[in-house]
Structure formats: C-alpha cells, structure tokens
Amino acid sequence: KRYHNKMTTARPRITQDIERHPGRHNNQAILKVIQEKIMEEKDRRPFYIVNLDDIVNKHKHWVKLMPRVKPFYAVKCNNTEPVVKTIAALGAGFDCASSAEFQQVLNQGVGTDRIIYAHPCKDPQDIKRASEQGVDLMTFDNKYELIKIQSLFPDARLVLRICPQVNKGVYEYGEMYGCAVDQCKVLLEKAKEMTLVVVGVSFHIGGFCFDSMAYQNTIRLCREIFDEAKAIGYNFSLLDIGGGFPGYAVKGKPTFADVAKDINTALDEYFPKEENVVVIAEPGTYYVQSAFTLALRVIGKRVQRSAPSDKEKDKMPVYQSTLWGPTLSPTDLLVQNILLPELDIGDWLYVPNMGAYTTVLATSFNGIARPELFCLVSDEIKAGRGI
Numbered sequence: 001k002r003y004h005n006k007m008t009t010a011r012p013r014i015t016q017d018i019e020r021h022p023g024r025h026n027n028q029a030i031l032k033v034i035q036e037k038i039m040e041e042k043d044r045r046p047f048y049i050v051n052l053d054d055i056v057n058k059h060k061h062w063v064k065l066m067p068r069v070k071p072f073y074a075v076k077c078n079n080t081e082p083v084v085k086t087i088a089a090l091g092a093g094f095d096c097a098s099s100a101e102f103q104q105v106l107n108q109g110v111g112t113d114r115i116i117y118a119h120p121c122k123d124p125q126d127i128k129r130a131s132e133q134g135v136d137l138m139t140f141d142n143k144y145e146l147i148k149i150q151s152l153f154p155d156a157r158l159v160l161r162i163c164p165q166v167n168k169g170v171y172e173y174g175e176m177y178g179c180a181v182d183q184c185k186v187l188l189e190k191a192k193e194m195t196l197v198v199v200g201v202s203f204h205i206g207g208f209c210f211d212s213m214a215y216q217n218t219i220r221l222c223r224e225i226f227d228e229a230k231a232i233g234y235n236f237s238l239l240d241i242g243g244g245f246p247g248y249a250v251k252g253k254p255t256f257a258d259v260a261k262d263i264n265t266a267l268d269e270y271f272p273k274e275e276n277v278v279v280i281a282e283p284g285t286y287y288v289q290s291a292f293t294l295a296l297r298v299i300g301k302r303v304q305r306s307a308p309s310d311k312e313k314d315k316m317p318v319y320q321s322t323l324w325g326p327t328l329s330p331t332d333l334l335v336q337n338i339l340l341p342e343l344d345i346g347d348w349l350y351v352p353n354m355g356a357y358t359t360v361l362a363t364s365f366n367g368i369a370r371p372e373l374f375c376l377v378s379d380e381i382k383a384g385r386g387i
C-alpha cells in the first residue's frame, strides 16, 4: 500500500554525511551495506539506505526517454535534504506546494525560473511569500483562487489546472482539484476580465494511475484548451503534464518507458516542436521510490495460534503473518496476512522501494525515534555532479 508505513517512519535524522562507496549500487551492494550497518551496532534502530546513484540514473533515463519534457521534481514526495540537494545538482526544476518547500529549494541555490508553485489552493501568506521571493509561476483551478492571487500577487504567471481525462475508478482526486473541462472557458474569461496573466495548462493524473490512455487523452484535451484560450486573447506557452510516473517496474503494468512513448507521441501530434510550447512535468515517485531501502528490526512477537512443533516447522517453513509498527495505534499496520518464515526478536527485515510518501508522512506519535538516513553515492557520480 502506498502509505503503509506512515506511522513508523518518522522524519529521518541525517546523522552521517553522504558515504562514498566505489562501484555501482545494485541490490546486492545495498544488502551488503545494510548488513554492515547492523554488524556495526548491535542494537541499531530502523534506518534507511539511500542510493543517490539511483536518483541520478533515473534523471538520466528521463532525459533520454522524454527529452522534450523538463522534470520539476515534486518536493512533497520526499523532501529529505540529500534528495533535494541531488536533484538540484542535476539541474531539474521543482514543484513546490508551500512556501516552506520553495524556501528549501531556493536555499539550495535553485533559481525561481526552476520552480512551479503547484498547489491550486494556496495559503494567502504563502502567496505573499512567493511574491517577495519572485516565485511567480503558480497553478489555479477556480475563481476564488484568482481573487486571492489578484490581491496578493497580480503579476504572477498562472497555469490553469484542469481535471484529467482518467478512467474514474482509478483517479484518486475525484472532484477535489482541477477545473472541470466544461468550466475552463468561463474561468479563462474571468481571468482575462481580471487582467491576470495565464500562461498555460496543467494536470495531474494521480499516483498509481494505470489508465494507459490518461496522458494521451488529457494532452489532447489540453490542446483544445490552448485553442480556446487563444480565442479569449491568451497566447499559452506552457504545458505541465504533472506527476504519476512509476517509480519501479510492476509486473503487468505499463513501465516508465511505455508511458514516455505514449506521451512523446501525443506531444508530437498535439504540440509539435515548432510551436515552442515549453513542456514540464512534476514527477515525485519516479525519482525517489526505488532509491530508499528501509531496514527494520523485530522488537516484539506474538504467536496468535499454537506454534507448530519442530516436526511441523520442517514441513511448513512459512507462516501467515502480520507486521505492526512500534506505536500503540491500531492504524500502525504495516502488512497483513503475508507468508513469512518464523521471525524472532532482533531479526532484521529490509523493504525496498520506500522512497515515495514515506518520510514526509511520518508522525512523532508515541515519541518513537526517527529512522536515520545513510546515503550512498559512488565516487563516479559524486565527482561528476558535485553531490
């Protein structure tokens, strides 16, 4: 489940500087580092291994597969310092949802031209802060947001966020965000009447959206809105195709390469290069999910049914098991009914692909200590990128 570890993975402390490890970091290498960490300190608490090479490789892969689409990393997905620092060094842009996020990014020396303030419902204080800092590209999806922006930052460059064309069953936002397609024209007319500067269209299909037609259908719709805007007197120059790109390959589901291919085709058809429309995206999960591996220690155990005898154990080496986080909350359920070998107090488990919406959704509930981050980067990447 996407948020399954939210209770236990409280915001990490970075207690160590980034460690340099020669060579590439495949799964075996990560496991070896986990083992070393466990051996180093017998009673170590849970920790993450962060493979920064993985983030760099993801970026390279993106640039290769979708050269027309400039990534603006969605900070909300994982705002830990090594992640933001690495992505800043790679030259990507940033999608920020609050003034705290754009301040964090600006502190890394990122220019305002590399930031989109992509929250359609902004705190007025944050709009003021954006105006002071010159973070002038921001999204909106209704007239009340326009009224706020007009009074606090009338020169802002606005991007209309629309409701994507996604199969309803898999769209996680419902009617929460995005202007309904049949309302876009009226809203753009309103913006024009208010003399606001609207520069383009954005959408976000949502995470874990496996509707393979979603990007294509919505890009086609964006073309129609570009044309409608022209009739109203706007000359749009920006298309923002949001996030929702897979962080690792899931069997039977479209891969990043599949999605990239569909997007490239749709862009060539509806936004040919000669038009010089700037195309950006807001990937979060894609950049960080596979870079984080969580190592967990078993601190308690309870046998619900009678334990099998030694003779039965040989026949049945795995058991229906449930893993709970360390707090007293009944919602602190990590995973239910999975088959595991018998675990004992002091055993360690490791969980790959834990970089997206984990550390950021942590709580300090029960005062449970926060997992540390141990970052790895190869000499090659560190030297090449100044990370």
Ligand code: PLP
Binding pocket: 074, 076, 077, 095, 118, 204, 206, 207, 208, 242, 243, 244, 245, 282, 283, 284, 285, 286, 356
């Ligand atoms: N853009 C917006 C507006 C979002 O709300 C989100 C996630 O909630 C993202 C981008 C990142 O999505 P993902 O992590 O699925 O790429």
